[in-house]
Amino acid sequence: MLRGLYPGRFQPFHLGHLSVVKWALERVDELVILVGSSQESHTLVNPFTAGERVEMIRLGLEEAGVSSSKYFIIPIPDVLMNSVWAYHVKLYSPKFEKVFARNPLVLRLFKEAGVEVEEPPAFNREKYNSTLIRKMIITGENWENLVPEKVYKYIINIKGDERLKEITRSDKILNY
Numbered sequence: 668m669l670r671g672l673y674p675g676r677f678q679p680f681h682l683g684h685l686s687v688v689k690w691a692l693e694r695v696d697e698l699v700i701l702v703g704s705s706q707e708s709h710t711l712v713n714p715f716t717a718g719e720r721v722e723m724i725r726l727g728l729e730e731a732g733v734s735s736s737k738y739f740i741i742p743i744p745d746v747l748m749n750s751v752w753a754y755h756v757k758l759y760s761p762k763f764e765k766v767f768a769r770n771p772l773v774l775r776l777f778k779e780a781g782v783e784v785e786e787p788p789a790f791n792r793e794k795y796n797s798t799l800i801r802k803m804i805i806t807g808e809n810w811e812n813l814v815p816e817k818v819y820k821y822i823i824n825i826k827g828d829e830r831l832k833e834i835t836r837s838d839k840i841l842n843y
């Protein structure tokens with residue numbers, strides 16, 4: 668039995684993330700999806716809480732027909748020292764043998780900690796990119812087709828779009 672780890676902030680969970688999960692599950696039997704920066708929420712870069720992100724990921728995977736027996740979703744807070752982060756993750760997570768990531772720092776830290784890493788391909792990165800989706804939410808462009816349908820409905824339901832717009836307004840006021 669081989670278990671992989673897929674770290675990300677998932678702000679929000681989009682169709683590129685979904686493709687990575689499916690791609691990884693072709694290579695390992697189970698996947699631990701690490702919701703990173705779990706202490707963060709209500710900011711421009713991290714608008715959603717860890718709990719909201721956990722719900723989004725489960726909804727997206729359910730919609731795609733990925734069995735819940737194939738994955739864990741675990742939120743993990745950041746630590747001040749990058750050098751100990753991989754060990755910190757090992758303490759919080761079910762045991763894993765391999766890490767899937769494209770983030771260079773994540774790849775480096777796990778490699779240095781002696782964990783095997785594999786870089787998934789970029790799936791339509793110019794479209795499937797959380798920074799772009801957050802910008803589209805703020806500017807009112809149509810972002811519906813960039814995330815799983817249930818994730819879109821969830822974000823609208825929790826008024827996540829309004830939250831992001833409001834954070835943007837207060838951020839501008841504070842920066843004057």
Ligand SMILES: Nc1ncnc2c1ncn2[C@@H]1O[C@H](COP(=O)(O)OP(=O)(O)OP(=O)(O)O)[C@@H](O)[C@H]1O
Binds near residue numbers: 676687
């Ligand atoms: N479209 C994609 N194809 C392949 N990998 C992706 C894609 N989008 C994100 N990833 C990878 O998934 C992991 C988690 O990504 P993350 O949650 O940061 O999403 P992101 O779209 O890069 O968001 P942000 O722009 O907020 O950083 C990272 O390793 C990232 O490189």
Ligand SMILES: NC(=O)c1ccc[n+]([C@@H]2O[C@H](COP(=O)(O)O)[C@@H](O)[C@H]2O)c1
Binds near residue numbers: 676705745748
């Ligand atoms: N020192 C640390 O706590 C540390 C180091 C590297 C990555 N991380 C986290 O791993 C996650 C990586 O996800 P992204 O690829 O979405 O940035 C982020 O939540 C990031 O904060 C944390």
